[in-house]
Amino acid sequence: MNIRSFFLGSTAALLAVSGARAADAVVVAEPEPVEYVRVCDVYGTGFYYMPGTETCLRVGGYIRYDIGVGFLGEEDVLDKKDFVESGGVTRNLNDTYYKRARAALQLDARTETELGTLRAYTQVNFQYTTDVEDDFTTASDAVDLEHAYIELGGFLIGKTDSFFLTFSDFAGNVIQDDLIGYGPIDNTHTISYTFHGSNGFSAGVAVEEGYEEFTLDSYVPHVTGGVKYTQGWGGVSVMGGYDSVWEEWAAKARLDVKFNETFSAFVMAGLKDDDDGESNFYGPWDGDWAIWTGFTAKVSQKAMINTQITYTDSEDFIAVANVMYELVPGLRVTPELVYADNFDDDVDSDFDGSNFGGFLRIQRNF
Template identity: 60%
Template structure:
């Protein structure tokens, strides 16, 4: 009887304690729903929605390592002072570059709103004022602009270079400059409008500041206008620019032909005035006229051969060829060779020579 009473009492105590603990139980809050990053396929591959917004962002860029040797083309560092004082030497030109690209886009009632930036961080080999070799770091803004619909404001390449698609697929494509003066510095502040039709036709107009010594010296901007027509067989494009500093004009016309899936060719001609100055922000070549031509032959998905020949009225000549080879996806190795001969504005030969260039580029 005592054992039975003890068991019943213990059971009652356990029930009471359990009820008390149930009444005091901690309630765990439901976790907040997590917002995962969503793919944005409206503008192509690589974009995703910034969490909590309807803005699509693409992060990209590349790491690049360049090596130049010889006298022609970009070449090496020629006739630098020997640091032991024993005369002059030739050595490599080298550059390591880290490039960051951000592209943000969203749709508005006025069209696509876009902000784009491309920043370069370089470690360069160079020559000091005393003709001694040296290295150093510099940061450059290739592009930093805003677009809404067809309007663009910011820093980018001159429309005189972009409307006709620069030149060929070689690295040293501007040994005879097609824009930006003799130094091919065609980056500029720009206000532009571009119309893009549904049939392959496009047209654009821009006011620009110029660059370095070719920057405007008053409130009157440089002016550029151009048009292009692109189809499956290739395309034709043209552009004209007015340098407000020197009141000089320059224009270019280009023809592209896709011969087949492997071979594509182009030819471009330029003409400009030189009444007040021999070269300006748009006429970067020597003499009144210049021509550029070349092409690309794709051996397969990994390898292609690129070549370009350029000639200006002052007898400047440049010949460049390379093989671009994709070793693995994202990594391309490009050995290139160039020969050029350069002259004064009066067609007097200064020098000529060969140069080699090697580029490693990991793009992402």
Template identity: 55%
Template structure:
């Protein structure tokens, strides 16, 4: 064998070995099976299965921009320029503004004990506020807050939300400014159980913590909770609901009864009445005794109103309210859906309030405008 033949043979062997190794290096792995997101239509529109689970999730929320004037704006704020120039306190009225982004997460799944649900609504707010006092000035403030957060299994619920004294009677009317005569103590930690029958009847009993509102005197000061119980009956013609709440701190109670009627295909009406203990209490100088659930003035209060839908885009909302302390409120508002999921809501309000100490009556007007894009 000569040198030339030896070199050619060696080169061929190297090429063969290199080719074998290259072939080994480019082996392509089989692709993993892909799991596509599946729609979950058991609980309504917008739910989908979380991949790899049998839990259905809905992500929603809204963007909201509010403008308030008059009684819903900022009144008697210092005119900064005048005060800077001559030191004299002159006052103006100005706008109230709120920008809110709410994110809602709703997770549901079926278990041997019924539907397991977790729900939360988170608010990210920027609004105008006032400093108060003689040098009353407007400033902007950003803050985060839980609107709702609770866990539910079957009829058992635990978490933080609007007081049961509110949601067991479906708040008040459909207007934005529905609490000129107050009907709700606000939000609270709560534990409840709801029994639901198949004939439209439901009953709830629960316990609440109270909150820091109205001077911070309604949160629990012992292991005895506030107690709430309510029942409702719903049919095609409408609904009847009643609720009673017991304030364990001040040992007072309050109750409400509400009736909703579907008057026509496009008109719904409601009326609600409340009564509480402790009004005109001698232990408190003839004023109302503290009562977490009795938030209106005097023994009793009434609310009434309705909604008239003109077409798919436009609805008119009206609400009137009055209590024994002669507080009167009237609100008229319009809901106009420019396009689906984007609504403009202008409102006009009138309030007449009598001071329980001096007896003086104050009348005030206000306007409110809301833009909301839901998703």
């Protein structure tokens, strides 16, 4: 009887506790309000508002694979096996591919302010590239900060392409557009201001630091500026630049003509102070003057033909042609052919040997 009373009492106690707990109110946390990402179409496609702000952000970039052969490959490199077997005496030479795989990440943030659009832009390249060291081929990884700048009300400060290049635009839509350089061939620290008028007129000026042997060695900066007039038919522009390191100047004039919706052309001429062939930040071409010309023809909804022809007073000649073909939306394949004549002694060229080169670019944009 005592044992039975004990079990009955224990069961009653457990039921009483369970009932008391069941009677307690169940508190369920209210879900936090969901803040959906809003599309920002003020600056084009791909922008969205950063949650909780009025800043529009676009995250983009591309994956690119390049292959170069002949004049655009790696020429006259040491045959590694023959070189080792001969004890470093016989140096047989080979030609081989140039290759580069690149992943580019681009961030573009913009906000409207009382002083105009505030923009911050960054592009970082992660790449694996064929190279030549001590006449032997090698390949290595690299990280390159290509662009990092801030813009507000016409002012720009940061690292990017030289104003001497961007204001007058690049030399056509070919990949190898700077085999004969038409301005600084690498990016630089720059501080610039650009005025945009309502009638197609614009003007700008910039002070820049340079790179490598052009990097400033005093407080006197490189200075460049220009004026431009653009209309529906095309435009004209004139640029000038002073290299404060080597105390040299260079100038360019350009004409663009848009004949119709499918065909456009350009011609650009450069002139520089060429004292005994000294280096010139804004005039990297060989000799006193150079001329670039070319056209773009849209032959279908997916295909575009681009050309460039360049000639200098030192008789350097370059002809480039390609076909940009959009295989599917977002994926472009571009085969390109280059012919070079009298280019072996060009002080700005790392190439020699064959006059023909082939290049293939496969790029997926996102």
